[in-house]
Amino acid sequence: MSPNSEPLKLPGLKTAPWDPRFPNQNQTKYCFQSYLDFHRCEKIKGEGHNVCQYFKDVFQDMCPNEWVQKWDDQRSAGTFAGKI
Structure with missing residues (x-):
């Protein structure tokens, strides 16, 4: 990177914040x-x-797309294990 160039800034990109309930x-x-x-x-x-x-x-941001799709399918089928 040359001294006159600025770092690349990508608009709208951010990650999930740290949550103290999940420290690992x-x-x-x-x-x-x-x-x-x-x-x-x-x-x-x-x-x-x-x-x-x-x-x-x-x-x-945190979940693999395959998991989300599986959970969405389970919710649609009425077999999702989580309590919503």
Whole structure:
């Protein structure tokens, strides 16, 4: 990088913040809890509510897409193990 150039800035990119409830490197529980929190929030506040967007951003950042798709399929089928 030359002295006159500035670091590359990518707009809108951010990661899930640190959560003291999940201090370990294994973030599986953080992923699952954020997924539950999002759907609980939408159940209480209504679908598409602004307040719930935080939890959606976190689980989309933390969770593998395959897990989210599996959980969505399970919720649709009525076989999801989590309490929403």
